[in-house]
Amino acid sequence: MLPRLLILTLAAALARAAPQNAGELRDIQDAQELYKGAQVLRVEAVSEHQKEVLRKMQEEQKLDTWLNPAAGRTHVDIMVPAPALDVVKDQLRNVSATFRVMISDVETAIKDENPSLSEEEEEELAGRQGHRFTLQSYHRVADIHGYLDYLAQTYPDICSVQTIGSSVEGRPIKMIKISSSKSRSERATKPAFYIDGGIHAREWISPASVGYIIKELTENRDSNTFADKVDFYIVPVVNPDGYEHTHNGVRLWRKNRKDASKGRCAGTDLNRNFGYKWGGAGSSHDPCQEIYAGSAPFSEPETQAIRNFVSNLGTSVRAYVTFHSYGQYILYPWGYDKKVPPDYADLDRVGKKAAQNMRQVGGASYTVGNSASLLYAASGGADDWAKGGPRVKYTYTIELRDRGRFGFLLPAQYIQPTGREAFAAIKTISEEITTSG
Ligand SMILES: [Zn+2]
Structure with a gap:
């Protein structure tokens, strides 16, 4: 019983980790690098000048926009990689745009989001009929x-x-x-x-x-x-x-x-x-x-x-x-x-x-x-x-x-x-x- 379970768990772990080719492996490495210490900032961009500066930063720093402005709200959520954090925050302060940190470490948030199954849960699912x-x-x-x-x-x-x-x-x-x-x-x-x-x-x-x-x-x-x-x-x-x-x-x-x-x-x-x-x-x-x-x-x-x-x-x-x-x-x-x-x-x-x-x-x-x-x-x-x-x-x-x-x-x-x-x-x-x- 144990070896079979072990093999199943191993196979599942491999399937989870297996990239398809070298390019994909690089993408994954790049992404993990990008998420390490990255933060999601909620920026209030009210004036046209603030919006312009923000737009430029988003482009230059290749920031990933999570949420765009909408009616009744003036904020934007952006993900900022760790190396760009100081520059981005400084520029925001320079134009007196207020911001707050929504997610202080994207890598940790990813780890916490979908905890992997315990051995018992894995066993229960494996033994379950049908799905x-x-x-x-x-x-x-x-x-x-x-x-x-x-x-x-x-x-x-x-x-x-x-x-x-x-x-x-x-x-x-x-x-x-x-x-x-x-x-x-x-x-x-x-x-x-x-x-x-x-x-x-x-x-x-x-x-x-x-x-x-x-x-x-x-x-x-x-x-x-x-x-x-x-x-x-x-x-x-x-x-x-x-x-x-x-x-x-x-x-x-x-x-x-x-x-x-x-x-x-x-x-x-x-x-x-x-x-x-x-x-x-x-x-x-x-x-x-x-x-x-x-x-x-x-x-x-x-x-x-x-x-x-x-x-x-x-x-x-x-x-x-x-x-x-x-x-x-x-x-x-x-x-x-x-x-x-x-x-x-x-x-x-x-x-x-x-x-x-x-x-x-x-x-x-x-x-x-x-x-x-x-x-x-x-x-x-x-x-x-x-x-x-x-x-x-x-x-x-x-x-x-x-x-x-x-x-x-x-x-x-x-x-x-x-x-x-x-x-x-x-x-x-x-x-x-x-x-x-
Ligand atoms: Zn969507």
Whole structure:
């Protein structure tokens, strides 16, 4: 027994550590170097001059922006590598910009976020029938996809799993359909609800919360009878390559893994790559930027997979929710400009109802509003495409917890409360699309 367990543990440890090639090894070393002693600063940039200095610093020092300014808040969260800390802080003081340290050591925050399993927990998971997914920690793609396959086997009446495409590196993009509809005609009378997570690799709370939603709709279905009136199509990890990369050591990777050998200039921001008003404000044509829109609309296999799948579902899709982090926002189109769609009052009303219910189950407050006016313009987003392309009525981007204390490095103990909130939003929107027809 012991040798087998030892081998399993060793294999798991190796899989966790194994980089794919020399370039990836260098990326990992660079990232670990970058995170050591790095801090996340929250900077209040109020005057135009302060903003200008900040912008310049972000560019010159290649600072990773975690959170951009938004309506009602003037702060920016930036990650500053240890060697640049003195210079950056001095320059901020020079222009009298106030700032405070949100995360005093990124490397430590990464270590604390997702504690590795104890030997007993590892043993329990290894001995468990069917799958390794839990809500106690952040899991690898294999565990999340394994959970979908387990559900399809265990609840064949309501679940099926389909691979809707492959990533740049050839990983499957899996979708679970959860529906009690028995026939095509029954399906035709029900609204469809598309949900996804994990477009941005580093936002781990997103796939984890989508996992929570999937569990509620299947294993806890008896307490969620509203689900019988909706057909759910759920993709927990849209960007499996990027997500695996964040687990392999480059924790704060955001984009997909196109041209992986190009170091920090690799990858496309999938949430700038959708083909509605592509390439405009809030996206970049420079591959080295975090918001690189890609070489053309839908240039990436991951966004193509979503486009093809949702387009094929046709007009039955009444709701589209894509989960991100962080900031606690419920956002509706448009993102490309400070404009709203003609039916924005409906989106606003349902968004506010969702926020109310989220607060009731979890306690966190979420701000509701239009993407571009509440945050910043961002063209090529999935939500704009869903609204502007296939014309899905209730289209939202939900930025999950938190508001910046941990940022992207939200400890695993927050998965359940955040998942509860995410599920409350899904329930609210489901009830809306089943009653408003
Ligand atoms: Zn995101």
